[in-house]
Amino acid sequence: xxxxYAYVTLLTTPSYLAGVLVLDHCLRAVNSKxxxxxxxxxxxxxxxxxxxxxxxxxxxxxxSLQPPNGMHTLAAHDVRFADTWTKLRGFELIEYTRIVLLxxxxxxxxxxxxxxxxxxxxxxxxxVHVCACNPRRMSHYPKDWRPDNCxxxxxxxxxxxxxxxxxNSPRPYTQLNSGTVVLSPSxxxxxxxxxxxxxxxxxxxxxxxxQDLLSSFFQGRWRPISWYYNALRSLHSVHPIIWSEGxxxxxxxxxxxxxxxxxxTPPASEEGFDVMDRWWWERFDELGKVMSRSDPRGWxxxxxxxxxxx
Numbered sequence: 001x002x003x004x005y006a007y008v009t010l011l012t013t014p015s016y017l018a019g020v021l022v023l024d025h026c027l028r029a030v031n032s033k034x035x036x037x038x039x040x041x042x043x044x045x046x047x048x049x050x051x052x053x054x055x056x057x058x059x060x061x062x063x064s065l066q067p068p069n070g071m072h073t074l075a076a077h078d079v080r081f082a083d084t085w086t087k088l089r090g091f092e093l094i095e096y097t098r099i100v101l102l103x104x105x106x107x108x109x110x111x112x113x114x115x116x117x118x119x120x121x122x123x124x125x126x127x128v129h130v131c132a133c134n135p136r137r138m139s140h141y142p143k144d145w146r147p148d149n150c151x152x153x154x155x156x157x158x159x160x161x162x163x164x165x166x167x168n169s170p171r172p173y174t175q176l177n178s179g180t181v182v183l184s185p186s187x188x189x190x191x192x193x194x195x196x197x198x199x200x201x202x203x204x205x206x207x208x209x210x211q212d213l214l215s216s217f218f219q220g221r222w223r224p225i226s227w228y229y230n231a232l233r234s235l236h237s238v239h240p241i242i243w244s245e246g247x248x249x250x251x252x253x254x255x256x257x258x259x260x261x262x263x264x265t266p267p268a269s270e271e272g273f274d275v276m277d278r279w280w281w282e283r284f285d286e287l288g289k290v291m292s293r294s295d296p297r298g299w300x301x302x303x304x305x306x307x308x309x310x
Contacts, residue, residue, distance in 0.1 A: 004097040005116040006037045008090050009104045012064070012083045014048050018260045018284060018306050019104035024057055025287045026108035033113055037099075039089055051298040055291075062089040065194075067203055084178075084210045088197065091183065091190035101181040105253040107280055112229060112249040115182050123189055125214065126182040126223040128230035129162055132172035133238045135270070136255070141207060144171055152227060152235065158244035162224040174219055178211040179252040180230035193217060236272040251276060260284070260306040 007027060011020050024036045037058045040049065052059055065086040090101045100115050120126050129151035134141045147153055149170035154163040165173050183189075196217045197203070206212035214222070227235060228247045232254050236243050253259055257266060259280035265273050284306070291299040 030111040127176035130175040
């Protein structure tokens with residue numbers, strides 16, 4: 001296992017502990033050569049840290065990161081994004097040559113270690129295009145988020161590469177989804193990103209904290225990678241022409257309703273969400289079989305953070 005490369009996620013609250021543990025379980029299941037490193041904030045309880053240690057998951061304590069007071073306000077529907085600025089601390093993990101930053105509401109279905117060796121110019125990143133279709137018709141989303149402006153609309157086959165970004169591309173083509181971000185940490189780059197966070201006069205306009213910052217800061221300096229490295233679950237119904245279960249490397253449970261909040265998928269959910277939720281619970285149950293033997297007390301605490309009722 002090389003110490004130069006790592007998958008990295010963020011954990012600031014016990015409510016996402018199950019997501020982190022399932023993500024780690026998935027990486028092991030697909031035989032990744034690289035570890036999961038969990039960035040944790042000082043407020044994370046010791047009992048949660050103990051569970052991570054028992055699972056031999058590497059931790060890196062980082063300071064919480066927020067923009068200047070009063071500079072940015074989230075819509076009520078998106079309060080879950082309040083801590084996501086802290087994901088930017090990944091740029092400071094200079095003990096690694098390359099990291100793949102992942103959200104904790106993801107599962108890995110196929111090995112994607114090739115991202116560690118992806119050819120990216122210095123001070124560039126790689127990520128998947130945002131889906132700009134706005135299928136839930138959120139009124140506070142950007143007005144130009146329409147299917148005809150979505151980069152995924154231009155892709156006509158599951159394995160077709162994403163479109164290039166040109167000066168004539170619709171604005172949403174320049175925006176990335178930060179669920180999966182490939183980057184090479186450096187203190188200079190980290191300092192530049194932090195400076196941008198504290199000085200950019202457009203911060204009040206941003207709808208999606210770290211995601212909008214990365215899209216803006218790295219405009220012209222991020223490489224689009226295929227949808228299946230950050231397979232937004234909404235793509236199943238919004239872009240069925242590219243959706244292929246067999247191609248998915250990493251599935252992203254976007255939107256506020258996370259699978260661990262209920263074993264029963266809400267009746268009004270989009271087509272396919274019930275199947276994808278079942279994938280998450282299958283991996284959770286596999287993890288439970290292991291942890292109930294190796295760390296029964298820890299598993300009790302984990303189980304208390306999910307809605308296990310059928």
